[in-house]
Amino acid sequence: TQLLEQSPQFLSIQEGENLTVYCNSSSVFSSLQWYRQEPGEGPVLLVTVVTGGEVKKLKRLTFQFGDARKDSSLHITAAQPGDTGLYLCRMNRDDKIIFGKGTRLHILP
């Protein structure tokens, strides 16, 4: 059973379009982090969300933590080829570190 479900698994869209990817769990988590991983490299932290309903913006990226702290979304506005990569969500629960399998995003120029 996957504790963290990420959707979609794969997404390929044209440059300039908007997109949203999701991270869902049946369990409440104390905090959630989003990472981006580029080919041949390790994941790099984008943001940490802690409070239910919290919204954080990072340039064209908007992160939202669900009110019940069971889900999160990442919205990208006007996607660019540099946004291509694997987007991973990570939760902390009972001192356990759990990563989702990720959404593999490809932005076509």
Add this chain to the structure above:
Amino acid sequence: DAGVIQSPRHEVTEMGQEVTLRCKPISGHNSLFWYRQTMMRGLELLIYFNNNVPIDDSGMPEDRFSAKMPNASFSTLKIQPSEPRDSAVYFCASRTTGDSNQPQHFGDGTRLSIL
């Protein structure tokens, strides 16, 4: 500033051989993590250390896997004997101890292929 350094970057070996992966964490970071990443299973935590002491090794798949951290600046992950199903990218990450919301800094990984 140097990030987390892993070696080797790539390793190809025959099944049954011993494999040793190495990691140098960021200076001053007290927590070190070993992960394995595959397409099927994603990124899985194998083991982590706080102040050189193993805290949670419940992710280590079996007795063929072992990890050590003899000092604050070096850790190894060893597989003996290796099997084809161990083929994956292995990542090491480090973080300051304490707040689990502090970012983990990942190395660039070791791509391991067991033939």
